[in-house]
Every structure is written in C-alpha cells, then in structure tokens.
Amino acid sequence: MEAVKTLDATGLACPMPIVKIKKAIQELSSGDVLEIHATDQGAKSDLAAWAKSGGHELLKDTEEDGVLKFWIQKG
Template identity: 60%
Template sequence: MNITKTLDAKGLACPMPIVRTKKAIDTINSGEVLEVLVTDKGALNDFAAWASKGGHTIVEQTEDAGVLRFLIQKA
C-alpha cells in the first residue's frame, strides 16, 4: 500500500491528533492513504469513530513501542 502523506502527531493530547488528521486528510485525494503516528491511547476510539463518521477506512492499525500507527484511506 502506498502512503501518500505522513502526519506525526506524537506527544499531542486529545483532540489535537484528530484535528491535525482532519486537516491533513483534506490535502489528499479520495482513495489515497494517510499515515498517522500518535502516542495518545485515547486515539484508538477517537480514530475509529472519526473515520466511521467521515466514511474513511482505517486499513491498518498497529502499535510499536508506545506509538500507534494508523493508515487511513480517504473516502
């Protein structure tokens, strides 16, 4: 899967990772993939709800060394 853009939101607390993700996803085209890196554990629920509401798809979600990585395909 090709990543179109990466957003590093590590160290930011809710709601900033979602706010920055919305701004970043607005800059890519439908079908493209945004990679988001976050450390806020609340992002697990936040991203699932946000993606569902916006029609976007979380195609991959992983965690490594306390960093959550989301690959989000724009609707």
C-alpha cells in the first residue's frame, strides 16, 4: 500500500481537512493511494463519509501519538 502522495492536514479544523483532501485527490489517478495525517478528531467519521460519498476507498486508518493517519484509494 504505497502512497503516491502524503497530505499533512495536522492542526486543521473542520472543514479544512476535507477541502484539502478533495484538492489533493484531484491530482491523482484512479487507483492511487493518498496518505493523510490529521489531528481533528472529527476527521475519523468525516473522512470515512467523504470517501464513501465520492466513490473512494478508505483502506486503513491508524492513530499514533495523537495523529490520525488515513490511506484513501482514489475510485
């Protein structure tokens, strides 16, 4: 699961992580994986919902030292 790009959205509050992810994923090709780092706790549910509504797949998410990490595959 090699990410093509990593987006640092740490320190950003809603709705900025989603807005930044939307921009970042536009530059990728279908099947590419985007890795996202965030600290907004709301990102957990928001990213899952966003991926679902956009036809992308949330492959994995982890939490290390207060940083949430997500891997989304572009649909």
